Amino acid sequence: MHASRVRGTVNGVAVDRDVPNRLTLAEFLRDELGLTGTKVSCELEVCGVCTVLVDGRPVSACTFLAVDIDGADVLTVEGLERDGELHPVQEAFIDEFAFQCGYCTPGFLMMSVALLARNPAPSADEIKEYLDGNICRCTGYRPIVQAVLTAAERLRAGAASGTEEARDAREAREASDAG
Amino acid sequence: MLPDFRLVRPTTLEEALAQIGEDALPYAGGTELFIAMRGRLLQPGTLVDLKRVRGLADIRVDDGWLVVGAAATHDAVAGSEAVREHAPLLADVAPGVGNPRVRAAGTVGGNLCFAEPKSDVVTALVALGAELTLASAEGTRTVPAAEFHRGPYWTVREDRELLTEIRIPPAPDRRGVYVKFQTRERPTVGVALVTDGGSGACRLVVGAVGEVPVSLEFPSLGAVDPAAAAEAVDPVADLTESVEYKRHVTAVMAARAKERLEEAVAGAR
Numbered sequence: 001m002h003a004s005r006v007r008g009t010v011n012g013v014a015v016d017r018d019v020p021n022r023l024t025l026a027e028f029l030r031d032e033l034g035l036t037g038t039k040v041s042c043e044l045e046v047c048g049v050c051t052v053l054v055d056g057r058p059v060s061a062c063t064f065l066a067v068d069i070d071g072a073d074v075l076t077v078e079g080l081e082r083d084g085e086l087h088p089v090q091e092a093f094i095d096e097f098a099f100q101c102g103y104c105t106p107g108f109l110m111m112s113v114a115l116l117a118r119n120p121a122p123s124a125d126e127i128k129e130y131l132d133g134n135i136c137r138c139t140g141y142r143p144i145v146q147a148v149l150t151a152a153e154r155l156r157a158g159a160a161s162g163t164e165e166a167r168d169a170r171e172a173r174e175a176s177d178a179g
Numbered sequence: 180m181l182p183d184f185r186l187v188r189p190t191t192l193e194e195a196l197a198q199i200g201e202d203a204l205p206y207a208g209g210t211e212l213f214i215a216m217r218g219r220l221l222q223p224g225t226l227v228d229l230k231r232v233r234g235l236a237d238i239r240v241d242d243g244w245l246v247v248g249a250a251a252t253h254d255a256v257a258g259s260e261a262v263r264e265h266a267p268l269l270a271d272v273a274p275g276v277g278n279p280r281v282r283a284a285g286t287v288g289g290n291l292c293f294a295e296p297k298s299d300v301v302t303a304l305v306a307l308g309a310e311l312t313l314a315s316a317e318g319t320r321t322v323p324a325a326e327f328h329r330g331p332y333w334t335v336r337e338d339r340e341l342l343t344e345i346r347i348p349p350a351p352d353r354r355g356v357y358v359k360f361q362t363r364e365r366p367t368v369g370v371a372l373v374t375d376g377g378s379g380a381c382r383l384v385v386g387a388v389g390e391v392p393v394s395l396e397f398p399s400l401g402a403v404d405p406a407a408a409a410e411a412v413d414p415v416a417d418l419t420e421s422v423e424y425k426r427h428v429t430a431v432m433a434a435r436a437k438e439r440l441e442e443a444v445a446g447a448r
Binding site for chain 2: 001002004020021022023024027043044045046048051057058059060063064065067068111114115130132133134
């Protein structure tokens with residue numbers, strides 16, 4: 001079996017190893033690195049569950065060669081949380097009930113992160129258009145669109161007032177929700 | 180899992196051309212190729228990665244011509260100032276190709292060479308009168324976009340040739356619109372309508388309904404005849420609908436394209 005050298009990072013961790021040419025990025029992440037948060041479904045780039053970011057660009061890992069991450073930084077759903085804190089997009093998906101079985105969720109999260117990186121204040125229509133290539137078969141799309149709107153708002157508030165204050169605001173909100 | 184293959188990564192066009200052949204396929208985004216390979220429709224012994232070939236993804240203006248490197252992604256085309264200025268029709272079409280993941284990895288050259296009959300890009304390029312540069316170790320030749328596709332998944336490109344550039348002729352007063360009807364992953368019909376601005380002559384191109392795009396010429400925008408377009412197409416019945424339906428939607432979309440171009444021309448006056 002033919003292989004090529006891959007030097008890059010996955011979720012900030014350096015990767016330097018020979019990888020079979022035929023391996024897809026999804027197979028590499030799941031089977032070689034044990035990062036099973038990235039799912040596989042249609043294998044036609046239509047459903048979006050295998051979305052990961054390669055140098056910030058969303059790609060379908062089911063149809064992307066693992067050897068093509070050579071020299072690149074890869075971000076998967078496992079890389080979203082920081083110091084035990086979920087990413088604001090993940091928090092918003094929880095708060096808005098934007099998933100049910102959860103199989104499509106990693107893909108929606110990664111697409112949402114990619115969208116908000118290029119457009120911090122998307123309209124609902126822009127969100128729908130960007131997520132057009134992602135399929136959910138249980139929750140429905142409204143809470144997902146709402147979650148992205150909520151995440152965008154919180155991220156903007158965080159950027160405007162500093163992350164500490166955004167965290168305080170979130171904790172205050174959680175306390176009031178609990179009460 | 181994909182079938183096994185050897186991988187080469189040339190950095191110059193000469194190296195790439197020395198490698199490409201019947202059993203050594205060029206690839207860049209792989210958005211179509213790997214699906215075909217997984218289904219064992221293609222099992223090349225070697226893949227030639229074009230992403231490291233210098234200059235192949237460049238977008239530039241050359242003596243008034245817009246030159247899009249074959250390895251430029253749909254995202255790159257959508258975001259290019261040069262494309263927006265010299266061929267806004269193409270800049271309008273690029274953000275509607277596939278989905279954001281396909282646009283991030285997929286390339287214009289790959290789209291053309293894979294010859295998917297429902298390609299939006301091909302329809303737009305035929306309407307713009309684009310010319311395609313094919314290079315091989317023996318030399319280069321130019322093929323009009325309108326003559327590049329022989330049928331579904333079948334082009335005039337020879338095994339040892341590489342599509343290197345898409346060249347769009349200058350036309351400062353050119354205006355164009357692209358209208359498509361799509362309810363699934365791929366369009367039912369895509370209509371491009373372009374007027375050169377000088378004589379007022381129009382070219383109407385209908386893609387996606389049949390095996391290859393169909394092109395019609397009209398002496399003026401007023402003469403554009405949606406019924407003639409519906410008559411001229413040769414639809415193929417498939418998941419995106421029946422022959423009769425596709426003819427009907429062709430006329431509807433051609434009429435909308437005409438309306439939109441009339442508005443655009445009126446707005447420019």
